[in-house]
Amino acid sequence: MLERKNIDRVFQENLKDLELNPSKHVWNGIELYLTEQPLKKSIPLWQRFSGVAVIFILFFMGGVWYYNLNSITNAEPDNIITESNFNISEADDRTQLDQGDNELQKSIVNTVSLENTKVAHDLESTVFVKKPNNNVIVTSDDISSIYKTIDSKYVIDKSDFLKSLKSNENLISNIDPVNVKEDNKKAMRNKWSIGTTVAPVYYNTLRSGSPISEELSNNSKSSDNALSVGLKLNYQINRKFNVQSGVNKVELAYITSNVNATATTSKIAANNNITKSGIILSNSGNKNSDSRSSSIAQGKSNLSGELNQSIEYFELPVEMKYNLYESRFGVGLVGGFSTYVLAKNSIYMVTQDQITDLGSASNLNSVNFSGNLGVDFDYKINKNWYLNVAPMFKYQLNTYSNNAGNFQPYYFGIYSGLNYRF
Amino acid sequence: MSLHQLIINCKKRDIKSQSEIYHLFAGKLFALCLKYSKTKQSAEDNLQDAFITIFDKIDQYKFKGSFEGWMKRIVINTSLQTYREKNVLNLVEENYPDEVEVEIDEDELSLDFLLKIIQQLPERYRMVFNLYVLDGYSHKEISGMLGIAEGTSKSNLSRARLILKDKIELNQQKQIVGPS
Numbered sequence: 001m002l003e004r005k006n007i008d009r010v011f012q013e014n015l016k017d018l019e020l021n022p023s024k025h026v027w028n029g030i031e032l033y034l035t036e037q038p039l040k041k042s043i044p045l046w047q048r049f050s051g052v053a054v055i056f057i058l059f060f061m062g063g064v065w066y067y068n069l070n071s072i073t074n075a076e077p078d079n080i081i082t083e084s085n086f087n088i089s090e091a092d093d094r095t096q097l098d099q100g101d102n103e104l105q106k107s108i109v110n111t112v113s114l115e116n117t118k119v120a121h122d123l124e125s126t127v128f129v130k131k132p133n134n135n136v137i138v139t140s141d142d143i144s145s146i147y148k149t150i151d152s153k154y155v156i157d158k159s160d161f162l163k164s165l166k167s168n169e170n171l172i173s174n175i176d177p178v179n180v181k182e183d184n185k186k187a188m189r190n191k192w193s194i195g196t197t198v199a200p201v202y203y204n205t206l207r208s209g210s211p212i213s214e215e216l217s218n219n220s221k222s223s224d225n226a227l228s229v230g231l232k233l234n235y236q237i238n239r240k241f242n243v244q245s246g247v248n249k250v251e252l253a254y255i256t257s258n259v260n261a262t263a264t265t266s267k268i269a270a271n272n273n274i275t276k277s278g279i280i281l282s283n284s285g286n287k288n289s290d291s292r293s294s295s296i297a298q299g300k301s302n303l304s305g306e307l308n309q310s311i312e313y314f315e316l317p318v319e320m321k322y323n324l325y326e327s328r329f330g331v332g333l334v335g336g337f338s339t340y341v342l343a344k345n346s347i348y349m350v351t352q353d354q355i356t357d358l359g360s361a362s363n364l365n366s367v368n369f370s371g372n373l374g375v376d377f378d379y380k381i382n383k384n385w386y387l388n389v390a391p392m393f394k395y396q397l398n399t400y401s402n403n404a405g406n407f408q409p410y411y412f413g414i415y416s417g418l419n420y421r422f
Numbered sequence: 423m424s425l426h427q428l429i430i431n432c433k434k435r436d437i438k439s440q441s442e443i444y445h446l447f448a449g450k451l452f453a454l455c456l457k458y459s460k461t462k463q464s465a466e467d468n469l470q471d472a473f474i475t476i477f478d479k480i481d482q483y484k485f486k487g488s489f490e491g492w493m494k495r496i497v498i499n500t501s502l503q504t505y506r507e508k509n510v511l512n513l514v515e516e517n518y519p520d521e522v523e524v525e526i527d528e529d530e531l532s533l534d535f536l537l538k539i540i541q542q543l544p545e546r547y548r549m550v551f552n553l554y555v556l557d558g559y560s561h562k563e564i565s566g567m568l569g570i571a572e573g574t575s576k577s578n579l580s581r582a583r584l585i586l587k588d589k590i591e592l593n594q595q596k597q598i599v600g601p602s
Contacts, residue, residue: 005528007583007590008555014536015556019449020456026466027444030473034440 059335193234195419201226202412203252209407211400213272213281224253242321250315256307260284261349275359305351312344332376342366363400370394390415432480451497458501472500522580524587539589547582
């Protein structure tokens with residue numbers, strides 16, 4: 001005859017000393033965390049994106065604002081079109097910025113932890129919401145209404161909450177509050193890193209046109225043999241944000257095909273922005289395009305081939321990196337701007353059998369800027385060393401002082417490098 | 423090396439001591455995770471998260487009370503955290519009589535079977551049953567931990583007991599019918 005027994009006791013007695021071995025990968029994962037000490041995720045993905053968007057837009061706005069300032073002082077007839085285009089983009093950016101600001105505001109309010117309650121408490125019309133996990137969040141947005149509809153007990157009175165903060169000694173309050181200081185300390189151990197960067201660079205224009213001559217606006221153009229090499233310095237401000245700078249030597253080459261170059265001693269004003277005098281440029285695929293060149297071509301020295309513009313800059317970038325995901329493999333968004341100092345500026349005519357120096361571009365500014373956007377992927381080799389690859393888009397501002405038509409250059413590079421954290 | 427010394431070394435982030443602590447307690451704490459989880463996979467995830475929390479917050483352990491008890495609380499809390507994340511909107515209340523006492527015929531019941539039927543319980547019932555019956559928390563504490571009313575905790579427990587009883591009895595009937 002079987003004895004009747006309380007079901008609770010059956011389970012208590014049987015499962016009291018139960019031990020079962022987990023798979024090996026559990027320890028492997030813990031060990032990886034302990035040796036790498038990756039940054040912990042704490043903010044939902046959409047909030048990170050909205051924060052990043054605001055930063056990018058701010059940087060971009062800064063660049064555009066600076067550009068506008070420059071174009072006003074250099075006001076030339078040819079720049080008017082460009083300037084008005086920028087005003088449109090500036091207005092668009094403002095709208096986005098406003099939205100971004102709201103998002104940021106929300107994210108700040110929503111992620112307030114228990115320790116920071118007093119700060120948020122000072123914000124207007126806050127609501128104290130108790131989540132099912134017994135944590136309290138302080139919010140002033142729609143979340144409060146969601147909680148209200150679920151169960152009215154989740155919206156709590158402010159004074160009750162503050163009282164419970166003082167007396168709360170239960171299990172969860174002992175374990176739950178994230179020890180922010182400790183986490184930060186770990187993440188902040190090695191704040192600096194330095195590394196090399198190498199990037200093949202693709203140089204092009206957003207609009208058609210030629211910075212060298214109006215006559216060449218419709219010629220086909222391509223980027224060639226462009227390379228950026230340099231050093232990168234990175235400083236980790238906190239768990240999410242890094243600021244990075246450095247210096248890069250950027251070699252850009254831009255080729256215009258089907259060009260006719262005609263030497264003349266004629267007093268007719270040159271139709272181009274090259275420093276070598278007495279050269280008339282025209283599109284060789286379009287014979288009658290320039291009355292001046294056709295009228296003087298007979299019996300004069302005439303070259304036909306590719307026009308190769310070679311530019312070299314020293315680039316000084318200042319960028320913010322926002323970490324989206326951080327583990328052995330990390331992903332971040334990068335935004336910022338660069339200052340370029342012109343180091344080499346030359347234009348060659350390349351024909352089938354010779355290369356002819358045509359001097360340099362007279363309208364290239366000696367200092368110009370770019371707005372930078374990109375994604376950064378990194379892979380940690382060990383505690384100190386990591387590899388990174390960053391596809392970056394760099395939108396050039398005030399590259400040319402005048403007469404560059406609609407030419408709006410940008411370049412795209414995939415920057416890769418080995419970095420050392422210290 | 424004594425446990426006390428191992429804990430001190432863990433506070434200094436000594437990986438060998440951390441490994442030793444893990445291997446000393448992984449068996450017991452994994453069993454605990456299994457009781458609170460639906461699947462082995464999620465139990466392993468919880469165990470991993472819990473140990474990361476244990477090593478991250480080991481400075482907060484001041485040698486007051488048992489270390490194993492301190493770790494168990496973190497494991498339970500991690501399991502509850504996972505439950506909360508998955509069940510934010512699952513707040514449907516059901517009414518069952520409070521405090522149903524359930525008795526069953528004591529029989530050879532395998533550990534595997536008992537563990538399996540706990541894991542098969544609906545999430546909330548499993549949490550309440552574990553916290554109350556196996557880990558000795560009061561309904562008042564459970565109501566705080568799960569964000570539910572005390573009455574709900576009691577009725578959830580009754581419901582859990584009835585489900586477990588049905589499964590055990592069904593199993594016993596099968597065993598009787600089985601050989602013939």
